[in-house]
Amino acid sequence: MSSMIDIHPTDTAPAGTAPHAGLHPTRNGVSADVRAALIPLLNQLLADTVDLRSQIKQAHWNVRGIHFQPLHELFDGVAEVLPGFSDELAERVGMLGGAAAGTVRDSATASRLAEIPGGLLTGNDAVAAVAERIAFVTNAVREGISIAGEQGDEVTADLFTEIARELDKQLWFVESHREG
Numbered sequence: 001m002s003s004m005i006d007i008h009p010t011d012t013a014p015a016g017t018a019p020h021a022g023l024h025p026t027r028n029g030v031s032a033d034v035r036a037a038l039i040p041l042l043n044q045l046l047a048d049t050v051d052l053r054s055q056i057k058q059a060h061w062n063v064r065g066i067h068f069q070p071l072h073e074l075f076d077g078v079a080e081v082l083p084g085f086s087d088e089l090a091e092r093v094g095m096l097g098g099a100a101a102g103t104v105r106d107s108a109t110a111s112r113l114a115e116i117p118g119g120l121l122t123g124n125d126a127v128a129a130v131a132e133r134i135a136f137v138t139n140a141v142r143e144g145i146s147i148a149g150e151q152g153d154e155v156t157a158d159l160f161t162e163i164a165r166e167l168d169k170q171l172w173f174v175e176s177h178r179e180g
């Protein structure tokens with residue numbers, strides 16, 4: 001008896017294409033080709049967001065000067081939004097049949113962020129360093145919206161849109177503290 005609903009997992013490669021070894025079988029309607037293309041992007045952004053949080057916490061701890069208190073609190077506010085996004089990126093990897101690579105070591109290896117300067121930071125230097133790193137991640141996530149959209153995975157595009165919308169706001173908050 002035929003059914004209107006295809007109950008078979010979609011993790012089968014079309015004829016002539018390589019199978020996607022390592023993808024967990026799923027009934028998710030996103031094709032295996034698209035899932036295989038988006039999982040590395042999601043894991044890259046996972047690594048970047050884990051690293052971004054650690055670097056912003058470093059600025060939270062090490063900023064000095066007359067504006068210590070507002071900057072200390074500002075940076076903590078940015079850092080607080082990031083674990084939720086890392087979690088959503090990692091879980092999207094899982095929904096697409098992949099394995100998340102989200103340890104601190106994974107992040108240190110894969111993150112594309114430059115390391116924040118060590119030692120104590122003036123207010124302006126801390127604001128610049130944090131803004132530069134938020135902007136990098138925000139713009140990488142924004143690129144991801146287009147990539148996921150072109151691949152036809154609107155749900156991943158929507159997740160990236162949600163993250164970019166919040167990080168755009170956080171970047172505005174941080175850049176608004178720049179003086180001179």
Ligand SMILES: [Fe+2]
Pocket residue numbers: 060076
């Ligand atoms: Fe703190």
